[in-house]
Amino acid sequence: MRLRALLAAAVLTISTAPAALAAPGIAHGSDVPPGQFGFVAKLAMTKIPRPDGSTYSSYCTGALVAPGWVLTTGHCFHDAQRNRVSGKTPYPTTATLGLVDEATESGVARKVTEVVQATGSDVALIKLDTPVTTVAPLKLSHAVPKVGQQLTLAGWGSLTGTDPKPATRMQQGTVAVAKVEQATLGVRGAAPDITTSACLYDSGAPYFTGTELVAIEATGPGCPHAGIETTSRADVLATWVAKSTA
Template sequence: MRLRTALSAALLAAGAALVSAMPAAAVANGADVPDGKFEFAAKLTMTDIPKPDGSKYDSACSGALIAPQWIITAGHCFHDVDRNPISGPVPYPTSVLLGTTEQQDGAGETRKVTDVLQAETNDVALAKLDSPVTDITPLSVEKSAPTVGQEVTLAGWGSLTATDPAPSTKLQQGTMKVASLDDTTVAVQGVSPKNDTSACTYDSGAPYFTSDGEGGKLVSIESTGPDCPHTDAETTSRADVIADWITEHTA
């Protein structure tokens, strides 16, 4: 199983070259997100992440706007030099792109992350933005437990493939179903466009949600899974078990 940020030695050694590599579609075997949809879907770009040997590298995660000044993402996206999750001031420069399905000049809105809060229950972090986003409807948080067989939408900025992965410049989506759940996590599997539609590298923190007009309800957050694409279960973090914690810190 691999966390959905670039954790392997080869990726760390590649450093910034990964971020500037040829774009790949996000979500393996997914579909394009039409313009104007899922504006809450966030692309997080991290730079100058320190390594134990003193060198640095760049990486990326996905996430979602859940309050005007807060992004939810995977906890492992923010860590110290030993890869331990960290709370407090953002540990390295992190920018957030929102309100667009394609990364290009003049598209969407960009913010910077100032502070991070780690959930104690599961692999989830809240990232505070330097200024509120007032013209995008945030995802609300589902307070009821998901059910086996329930279908959810995944939207992320990750790679098409686990081979030489690169963060995407275009938002992709896929339909998934809940395969099982435990106290803190939800296992999901691909439904469409293909049964091996799945999260990939740089999809860490991507939202799984039920659609509701302009907005939607957050069911879980991408954490880890096998190399993509795959038909096996993907591990995601339940949103309902931390709903009160999210409200407490983002109200």
Template sequence: MRSTTLARRAAAVAAGLFGLLALGAAPAAAQPATVDGTVTPQIAHGTPAPDGAYPFSVKFTMTGIPQPDGGTYDSACSGALVAPRWVVTAGHCFHDVNRNPVSGPPQYGSTTATVGRTDLSDEGGHVLDVVDVQQSPDTDIALAKLSAPVRDIRPLRLNRTAPVAGDPLRLVGWGATTADGAPETHLQMGDFTVTSVDEHDVYVSGAAPSTDTSACPYDSGAPYFAETAHGPRLVGVESTGPDCPHTGPETTSRVDTVAGWILRQIR
């Protein structure tokens, strides 16, 4: 999770918001996920999503994440439903005690996915356990399998063509809105523009409401999608970037290059 409005990469590092029990010690604070020690964010200088919008958006809540010293902490990530039982997110959101991304059942005390809510106080939607994780072999993307299928929400479709500079994208996430803030309880959104593309990543910059609209801690795994005539299509997944808010590029993992792998897993 990151330190700006949309949470970024989700390996755990800095002290955060939720209390955790360290083994045999005092409660440890929740921590945002990071990659290589870089804290990742939620959407800074974004706006609250309208009630009921983007039901495919997912908030992960992780508790009891192990640390090398024997303690534990809590954290959070964002994601998007791409099949009834599968959510796409950042690979670094699911890791071992040494923060290496791993497949298999989450190595945490518990991990739940909240799907189909714009605000955590809503009574609709679903709260389901994550029972399995599959890591992409090529990029910072993972698929989290839910304990039961979600049948009443249309999954986000995958983009199958390479994005190009100038393409407009929208980001929705459950991260903080400042670099040192807690995860939001209401879904946030912001608009971005593709600035460049390489083999594995799409680089984006804030466009609206501000040029420094950016992902923050706990936004790791949040979807960047294009609005099309046939509905939204997932283009990138929040990975990492500078402290939020910031201007200039944010790193997101390309979806089109791993779309074949994603479809094989969810089938």
């Protein structure tokens, strides 16, 4: 297992996908149709610190859960020693929502000003400098997920390779819940393929049904894969999210 931690230096070390499979987006997924899933945020980070004092750029995915807040994976925001951090955004971060194709759409871009890390889950809320009023947020599900339940995954990730880049067209896929644990869900690819799976830069990507968020991407094997992906349950975070974004 490995974090989809999206660090440029680490990406090359953990790359496992054969070159023939290297295509942008969720592994073995499909293009998101125009006008859908505007709540999915593409997070672009710059000047991320390394222990030696150098910096680099990287990406994550997230979901708009309130007009001024995006929910994502906690490990997307850390210090040079990879410790998760709260408070003022540790490096310049832009969240872009309301688009599926960067070649034809501009979307809605916001600067991230604050990070609030969850306790007991690898999850963080990030505050936007200005609320987004043109995109409907996802509601967090309060129901306990069930084994076999199918969820949609959407994100801006990239398959690993010698020069990984985030997708320029949002990708989607269907997964099925394989196991339910106290704070996490294990999910497996269902469609378009059993190897449909989250990839690099998909950290924080939402798993949802309709307009309800069920989980967010945390970590998993190198993509594509037919194994179990670990996600963070939204229902156990719902009360915390409501209080934090009020």
